[in-house]
Amino acid sequence: MNGLRKAYGGKVVLDSVDLTIREGEVFALLGPNGAGKTTIVRILSTLIPPDAGTAGVMGHDLLAEAGAVRAVIGVTGQFSAVDNLLTGEENMLLIGRLLHLPAAERRARTARLLERFELGEAARQTPATYSGGMKRRLDIAMTLMGRPRLIFLDEPTTGLDPRSRQTMWQQIRDLVAEGVTILLTTQYLEEADQLADRIALLDRGRIVAEGTPEELKRRIPGAHIRLRFADLASLDAAARALGASMDDGEELELRVPYEGGVRSLREVLARLGDDIPVEDLSVQTPDLDDVFFALTGNPSKE
Amino acid sequence: MTAVNALTIAAHDSATMLGRELKHTLRLFRLLFIGAILVPVVMLLLFDYILGGAIGHGLGDTAQGMPYVDFLVPGILMMTVAAGSAATAINVSTDMTGGIVDRFRTMAVSRGALLAGHVGGSVLRALVTTTVVTGVALLVGFRPKASARDWLGVIGIVAAFSFALAWLSAALGMVAKSAAGANGATLPIQFLLPFLSSTFVPASTMPAGVRWFAEHQPFTPVVESLRALLAGAPIGNTAYLALAWCAVIALAGYLWAQAAFRRAAR
Numbered sequence A: 001m002n003g004l005r006k007a008y009g010g011k012v013v014l015d016s017v018d019l020t021i022r023e024g025e026v027f028a029l030l031g032p033n034g035a036g037k038t039t040i041v042r043i044l045s046t047l048i049p050p051d052a053g054t055a056g057v058m059g060h061d062l063l064a065e066a067g068a069v070r071a072v073i074g075v076t077g078q079f080s081a082v083d084n085l086l087t088g089e090e091n092m093l094l095i096g097r098l099l100h101l102p103a104a105e106r107r108a109r110t111a112r113l114l115e116r117f118e119l120g121e122a123a124r125q126t127p128a129t130y131s132g133g134m135k136r137r138l139d140i141a142m143t144l145m146g147r148p149r150l151i152f153l154d155e156p157t158t159g160l161d162p163r164s165r166q167t168m169w170q171q172i173r174d175l176v177a178e179g180v181t182i183l184l185t186t187q188y189l190e191e192a193d194q195l196a197d198r199i200a201l202l203d204r205g206r207i208v209a210e211g212t213p214e215e216l217k218r219r220i221p222g223a224h225i226r227l228r229f230a231d232l233a234s235l236d237a238a239a240r241a242l243g244a245s246m247d248d249g250e251e252l253e254l255r256v257p258y259e260g261g262v263r264s265l266r267e268v269l270a271r272l273g274d275d276i277p278v279e280d281l282s283v284q285t286p287d288l289d290d291v292f293f294a295l296t297g298n299p300s301k302e
Numbered sequence B: 001m002t003a004v005n006a007l008t009i010a011a012h013d014s015a016t017m018l019g020r021e022l023k024h025t026l027r028l029f030r031l032l033f034i035g036a037i038l039v040p041v042v043m044l045l046l047f048d049y050i051l052g053g054a055i056g057h058g059l060g061d062t063a064q065g066m067p068y069v070d071f072l073v074p075g076i077l078m079m080t081v082a083a084g085s086a087a088t089a090i091n092v093s094t095d096m097t098g099g100i101v102d103r104f105r106t107m108a109v110s111r112g113a114l115l116a117g118h119v120g121g122s123v124l125r126a127l128v129t130t131t132v133v134t135g136v137a138l139l140v141g142f143r144p145k146a147s148a149r150d151w152l153g154v155i156g157i158v159a160a161f162s163f164a165l166a167w168l169s170a171a172l173g174m175v176a177k178s179a180a181g182a183n184g185a186t187l188p189i190q191f192l193l194p195f196l197s198s199t200f201v202p203a204s205t206m207p208a209g210v211r212w213f214a215e216h217q218p219f220t221p222v223v224e225s226l227r228a229l230l231a232g233a234p235i236g237n238t239a240y241l242a243l244a245w246c247a248v249i250a251l252a253g254y255l256w257a258q259a260a261f262r263r264a265a266r
């Protein structure tokens, strides 16, 4: 996609977004509330037109060949898109009919997908009786009915408990193993780190960083050891011993670069000696939270 | 894709959506049917038993020389069709404000199939509810003198009128912010327009301003056509006028609904 723009009543929601997603990869769009993730998904899935810019999906122009695009994509939006008056099974069969699948295939795929997403027992109940996780899984099962080659998953695990999240992650990995391309959006840094081959950080309608999780991690200050002291005197002494600069702020803390391994940790402790009391020590490896903070100057969470 | 091919697919998708709408109707049976049958039946009993004596007496010969119940029932049938607007608007609104419509729109489903399903379902519901209400009317003394051809005419008018109101209600459901709002928006169709027509009393008995409105609004020729057909009386041009109104309402509702559907995609 090239130079995608979208504004609602003068408020710019997407500002020249350029992205390339390679076939077969999991691409994560990571951003806080209101960053524009859903807007990108809605544009790429032909729901809304961009104000400017172009995009191709699997070789089809988004605007000129919307029909061809729809034939290769599967969309699981941020909010449940199931028919609440039909049972899980009827929902699946409805989608199968709309995809013009032959009756036998429709039934077979419905049974297989419901089984795969652990909905076999609930197949004859309406989603009104489902838990949030079950609804989400039905949503994804419906999306898979048409064997899409590119799948959009807009915040697939928001609102799920840790166990359901793990299950969902595994199911997403299974999809990847089948060779589909996935565009995933998430507010969870850990999720992007876990699942994505490449990540784009979106902040207020702009891509602020893009790369593999490792590349992004490299772009911020490296790992460090964090030391906390009981009083100012020990802090001063430790700072002299280590030749480290003191952190701003009121905390009695020091950050020392950490090269990794037990040896470098032991070295730091040796230089502190036995006389300087350390109240607390932790080794911090950068996670995407740090990336976000380093690149946007904002904490990722509101 | 050839034109014939596209048409086959559109018909197939519309049939799928119609099947979905019929399933919904069965699931919401009490809500949809009871509302659309109970209200007209209550109106029938109220006007026939409680008010009918006074009205019938007061009307005398202006009730076109028929017993009041025979004058009333065609109007009640028209109201039965009008009462169906609520279900259509509510169902369309529920779809549009829920997530499912986005799923349909990201699939290669032929455009218009969803609304076609709603409108088709609405017409079928109207045929069922008017049949039930006709049955009740027969029980309370309604004595139609219609020939077999007249009955076909009645079915035709009911179908055309429900088709027209279905498109209008679909548009109202499309622009409503919620299902409750959609229901509210159909209240004028359900009650105001029937009362301001010759449903309960001939327009000629009304005060001048209201009378002009009643004589020229679309519901009156619909009632008059049903009344003439059911009485086995000569019908004149009224049926054409009724059908012309139905065509105008259907077209306006169709265009409005389509425009609203497109506007939803921005």
Ligand SMILES: Nc1ncnc2c1ncn2[C@@H]1O[C@H](COP(=O)(O)OP(=O)(O)OP(=O)(O)O)[C@@H](O)[C@H]1O
Pocket: A008, A013, A031, A032, A033, A034, A035, A036, A037, A038, A039, A040, A078, A187
């Ligand atoms: N239809 C609309 N009309 C007006 N503003 C809109 C509309 N849709 C989105 N916006 C605005 O666009 C911005 C981006 O919204 P979007 O839904 O894309 O964010 P998001 O990254 O998906 O956020 P979240 O994590 O909350 O889902 C928000 O500020 C939102 O208020």
Ligand SMILES: [Mg+2]
Pocket: A037, A038, A039, A078, A154, A155
């Ligand atoms: Mg969103």
